[in-house]
Amino acid sequence: MQKEGTDIVFVPSDDEMYPPGFVSWVGVEKVTERLEGASRPGHFRGVATVVAKLFNIVQPTSAYFGQKDAQQVAVIRRMVADLNMGIEIVVVPTMRESDGLAMSSRNIYLNPEERRAATILFKALTLAQRLWWSGEGDAEKIRRQMAALIREEHLAQIDYVSIADAETLEELDLLDRPALASLAVKIGKARLIDNMPLK
Amino acid sequence: MQKEGTDIVFVPSDDEMYPPGFVSWVGVEKVTERLEGASRPGHFRGVATVVAKLFNIVQPTSAYFGQKDAQQVAVIRRMVADLNMGIEIVVVPTMRESDGLAMSSRNIYLNPEERRAATILFKALTLAQRLWWSGEGDAEKIRRQMAALIREEHLAQIDYVSIADAETLEELDLLDRPALASLAVKIGKARLIDNMPLK
Numbered sequence: 001m002q003k004e005g006t007d008i009v010f011v012p013s014d015d016e017m018y019p020p021g022f023v024s025w026v027g028v029e030k031v032t033e034r035l036e037g038a039s040r041p042g043h044f045r046g047v048a049t050v051v052a053k054l055f056n057i058v059q060p061t062s063a064y065f066g067q068k069d070a071q072q073v074a075v076i077r078r079m080v081a082d083l084n085m086g087i088e089i090v091v092v093p094t095m096r097e098s099d100g101l102a103m104s105s106r107n108i109y110l111n112p113e114e115r116r117a118a119t120i121l122f123k124a125l126t127l128a129q130r131l132w133w134s135g136e137g138d139a140e141k142i143r144r145q146m147a148a149l150i151r152e153e154h155l156a157q158i159d160y161v162s163i164a165d166a167e168t169l170e171e172l173d174l175l176d177r178p179a180l181a182s183l184a185v186k187i188g189k190a191r192l193i194d195n196m197p198l199k
Numbered sequence: 200m201q202k203e204g205t206d207i208v209f210v211p212s213d214d215e216m217y218p219p220g221f222v223s224w225v226g227v228e229k230v231t232e233r234l235e236g237a238s239r240p241g242h243f244r245g246v247a248t249v250v251a252k253l254f255n256i257v258q259p260t261s262a263y264f265g266q267k268d269a270q271q272v273a274v275i276r277r278m279v280a281d282l283n284m285g286i287e288i289v290v291v292p293t294m295r296e297s298d299g300l301a302m303s304s305r306n307i308y309l310n311p312e313e314r315r316a317a318t319i320l321f322k323a324l325t326l327a328q329r330l331w332w333s334g335e336g337d338a339e340k341i342r343r344q345m346a347a348l349i350r351e352e353h354l355a356q357i358d359y360v361s362i363a364d365a366e367t368l369e370e371l372d373l374l375d376r377p378a379l380a381s382l383a384v385k386i387g388k389a390r391l392i393d394n395m396p397l398k
Binding site for chain 1: 255
């Protein structure tokens with residue numbers, strides 16, 4: 001704790017958070033149904049509920065979440081606005097290895113060859129960003145070029161490649177508003193996710 | 200407001216509470232599935248959500264709800280406990296006419312004959328209370344006697360007669376814990392509800 005510059009860490013047990021008879025849930029529709037939500041049904045209901053509980057217990061003025069889990073940020077922002085929680089949500093940039101790979105506890109599942117292949121996620125995202133910077137406004141063209149690049153890496157298997165509205169995460173046709181480029185790619189047994197705001 | 204001894208009344212519009220893009224809901228399972236919840240799907244999801252929003256906006260130390268809507272009280276108590284809202288829920292006794300009929304905006308739909316017949320709800324509840332006071336511990340026997348009494352009133356049509364756990368609203372076999380006697384009865388076009396704690 002001292003090493004991290006932290007005064008207090010609150011680590012409640014499951015039993016404390018979900019005692020017998022627990023039956024209340026916070027559900028966020030729409031933004032939870034896509035991307036990560038599509039492959040993990042119920043996941044964001046659990047996230048929204050536990051975050052609502054922690055907000056009520058801690059009563060923070062601001063709360064910090066990582067950009068790496070961009071959909072989680074979108075869900076929590078939506079919940080805070082819809083339920084009038086009055087908490088500032090601050091997004092912390094994704095930490096990356098020197099070759100661009102987003103830091104993640106899942107990276108330990110990669111063998112050396114897979115670890116090298118895993119850089120394809122960052123490469124695809126920077127490609128998206130470059131295309132967008134250069135004025136490309138057709139989201140499908142960007143998705144297609146990202147997918148083509150990833151397919152050149154034979155250890156990579158695409159789960160999804162998305163160019164979506166940054167707030168609702170609805171897939172975009174035109175890049176006419178703040179957007180999020182995101183992807184999920186399987187490298188060996190590890191399913192990796194990463195994203196980059198286009199705004 | 201002054202007449203009621205109230206300093207502030209907060210009456211937000213629908214548009215203010217549910218702006219475009221609103222997609223977050225608080226759902227309480229189990230206790231919402233019985234009694235009123237069974238005949239009004241989604242009703243308690245709306246109640247829990249708007250109460251959660253009002254709690255976040257107003258940030259009260261205590262909130263007051265009428266005993267008349269006993270299931271609503273049970274749902275809100277469950278939500279407050281499960282989501283760590285830290286708000287004291289105070290129950291206000293049901294206001295009754297001199298003949299026992301619970302005051303309700305729906306009572307205006309009763310013609311004079313129906314108005315007289317409507318006292319059957321209070322009579323059935325006081326019968327339940329008398330049986331319980333006299334030591335009757337078999338919930339089904341009490342339900343049967345209440346139903347028999349109500350059927351003597353030919354203008355009354357039973358929707359449900361319940362002797363349930365006061366907290367979870369699960370129907371009881373034995374009266375071995377705090378219970379709630381409740382009923383919904385149609386008198387003419389009006390569907391009336393009432394209840395009495397057995398504790």
